[in-house]
Amino acid sequence: MRSDARLLLVDKNVVERLLVPDDVIAAVREAFELHSRRHGRVFPVVREKLSTGGVFGIKSGDVGSQGLLGFKAAGFWPGNRSAGGEAHQATVLLFDPASGRPLCVIDGNAITTARTAAAGAIGLSLLSRQDSAVATVFGTGNQARAQLEFALQARPALRKVHYVSSDRAPRLEFEAGLAGRIELICTEDANAAVRQSDLVITATTGGKPLFEAGALRAGTHLNCVGADTRGKRELPDGALDTARVVADDLDQARGLGELQWMPQTPAVEIGDLLTGKIPLRRDPGDITVFDMTGLALQDLTVARLVYRKAVEQDLGTSVAWPW
Incomplete structure (x- = not known):
């Protein structure tokens, strides 16, 4: 029911726990193969410099046959280092392509690191x-x-x-x-x-x-x-x-x-x-x-991996998100 819908929040500690290297490599390989067969779409990249000194970007796409839709908002803020923080920042959102409602919000830093290394x-x-x-x-x-x-x-x-x-x-x-x-x-x-x-x-x-x-x-x-x-x-x-x-x-x-x-x-x-x-x-x-x-397909296939594991293992924080 629309009034019972929920949104899953998956923080960095859970993401890091769920990212098994062999699974990540398999997910990234799938992304490359989907792209080759044109079964997945990569939408135009947004990548812009900000007046704050940071760089903000969005990578998005979908795999229609798999019901996979989402984006990663990410960028680079070098000033974070002076505060003891990570300069790279990323957040991934997955959506239900039938309704457009969000399914999960996932910390994207560990996903970006792992999918790029994979x-x-x-x-x-x-x-x-x-x-x-x-x-x-x-x-x-x-x-x-x-x-x-x-x-x-x-x-x-x-x-x-x-x-x-x-x-x-x-x-x-x-x-x-x-x-x-x-x-x-x-x-x-x-x-x-x-x-x-x-x-x-x-x-x-x-x-x-x-x-x-x-x-x-x-x-x-x-x-x-x-x-x-x-x-x-x-x-x-x-x-x-x-x-x-x-x-x-x-x-x-x-x-x-x-x-x-x-x-x-x-x-x-x-x-x-x-x-x-x-x-x-x-x-x-x-x-x-x-x-x-x-x-973007790398982010999406790895994020889906994290989302599925989090649901199976009852990890993350589920919040009410009625629509």
Whole structure:
């Protein structure tokens, strides 16, 4: 009954409890495959700078055949750090597509971190060499750490990771929990680290190129996370010239991702590789790039996973929401 309708609120602690890595990877893979088959729609992205110094965005979409409809409102507020808060903020809402009424409100920070890292793991599994042993990670925040955690799962041969912080100083909080699992080296010379690496993960705020294109060696794979807004970039000029480039969404990547700087670059979508619409080709000496701008469908499939688990386990806070 309309008067008995309820809205489920799922906070960050519950979300983090419910996000099992293998389940998240499966949900993100489903999102990419839905996108490839055009069974899911991605609506135009809103991404705007605010007078407060923040950036606000909305990613939305639906999967009509599955009754899945929703959006993520998210952005970046660097001033939060001075108050001890997280600069990235996100909230996901799922709706009943038949009536338009909201079903749940979910803290989106953990969802964003996990679904992006899961996408990175899928990219590594498809595009990087199985014997990849050395990586360089740019960034030391939540996303950089999550990308590394998922990379260790996707490429168990990894034994050494160079990491590059914004001021080139060690980050004990980034290293925490990784001791004994892998050799971690805080490096001051980004180019030297890249020259030694089979994998390069860029997970910064996307303010400028992070290394020189000449540092890339044959056979390297790059997961690029930080360029998600007009004007952002992490790769230097020349990095895409000879690379095999894969994007989560070509239109989005050419507008917001690394491909905005070379939109004419030949590229394919990762969903088309997963569904077999485009054959996967990678020679051992190829440099490959996964340009990750983040699909609304990723947010929706992972949010649905959280919503279903929360309902099954009677978690979250249910409030009256009559309509």
